[in-house]
Amino acid sequence: MMLEAVRGLLSHGSRVVVTCSRTGPLVPVLEELGVDVHVTDVPVIRKSMLSPRGMLHLVRTVASSFPRMRRLIQDVGADVVVANTLTLPFWTLAAKSCGLPAIVYVHEAESSLSVAARTLLTAPLRLASGVVFNSETSRQVCRPRSLERRGRVRVVLNGVAGPPATHPARREIEGPARLVFVGRLSPRKGPDLVIDAVSLLREGGVEATADLVGDVFPGYEWYEDELRARVQELDLEECVSFRGFRSPVWGAIGDADLMVVPSRGDESFGNVVIESLLCARPVIVADHTGLREAASGFESAVQVATNSPEALAQGVRRILQDWSHIRDAAALDATAARARLGTERFHGDFSRAVRELDR
Structure with missing residues (x-):
């Protein structure tokens, strides 16, 4: 959905710069769209980090990555930062430290996580300028009440690309x-x-x-x-x-x-x-x-x-x-x-x- 979000912003006249933690198959696809792609190693929240030892490692990683993140935001002349998923909360912090609005695009619904883990994962949303959820299910799991009270939440259901042509199923089931x-x-x-x-x-x-x-x-x-x-x-x-x-x-x-x-x-x-x-x-x-x-x-x-x-x-x-x-x-x-x-x-x-x- 990140790729479709980029396409949507481009189609409505926005200039888009994408940063990825590592190179991968999406990079050439983004470049074909005319997007400026920066590969920047930044911390991504994983379940293994939701422990005392994992948190210590995370703090160290953030301390070394944060200056690079702020510098990239400033170098590209960003007007707004969109963080793709809850697991990239430090882009929200970097944007706020640069005085820019930060919007989080959420497409996770981890209701099976413990209350403590879910609270920790969603805490950075309080610093966001707004949140776009990919479903009501995701919104109900996260429930950013302060943002909801201020009208800073939107739900945009996923957009799914269909086949080039649609052919009906066979008229009769013959055989298995x-x-x-x-x-x-x-x-x-x-x-x-x-x-x-x-x-x-x-x-x-x-x-x-x-x-x-x-x-x-x-x-x-x-x-x-x-x-x-x-x-x-x-x-x-x-x-x-x-x-x-x-x-x-x-x-x-x-x-x-x-x-x-x-x-x-x-x-x-x-x-x-x-x-x-x-x-x-x-x-x-x-x-x-x-x-x-x-x-x-x-x-x-x-x-x-x-x-x-x-x-x-x-x-x-x-x-x-x-x-x-x-x-x-x-x-x-x-x-x-x-x-x-x-x-x-x-x-x-x-x-x-x-x-x-x-x-």
Whole structure:
């Protein structure tokens, strides 16, 4: 969403300078947009730092980085500083020390954090000139009451880029129902629930296959090993396929009949839910936090209980039993999703929010 935020600001006449803590794949994309990119090693808040030893290391890092941050702000002639995410609070401090407005763009909803950790993470918001949240879910988790009282909070729902063209799902389900999971292969995202749901469907006489589109974070290879072992244990080698990372994902979604989004952990918003809707594919969504918010108002988004392969399997059955109606609803939802949650709407709303909050 950082990239879309930059596009929005550029499209409405702003000059944008981006600073990154390290180089990466976004840097050339930003440079192609004509953005001046500065790679500056600055501290990023991580959960490992929310301990006495971690805090001591953080203080030392901030002390050495802070002068560089202030110098960069002054050198580029900034009028306003937008800090992307809560984990970069020191840009807010640097902006205030330079006498500039600081706006924080928040797209985290870590309600599972302890009260102490969440309080520490959100404390710098008190110094911000304003906050833009990517969802009501994120706003409710953070609750910057002083900023809310002063009207310094905006909610701008994520804008999701859709496929070049939308093709309806197949008219009749002939052969196995084709499910797709798109996301990081991690316990939090719940691809294991999809595997178990496919097994339950087949045990109940419903033919189904699943493509798992995504990869693991380095260090989580053990989890993919567990997923593959589970597939073998359930004798699903011919039914569940590991497709790896795909970008763009439109082909993978378009090849499926429906998507499954079974995340166990909190989500600030469900971009992948909207990606499915933009492809005119029904989607089964775990009923919690930002996933619920993303799915709200779309008939072809079926919400089911969290952390339950049985609920996922029942959701698939529900869609297949009313396939003709759900397929038509998905086509209508694709049009509604483009209007409500497309990137063009987001660009205008985000740039407008920044202009209102930097005053």
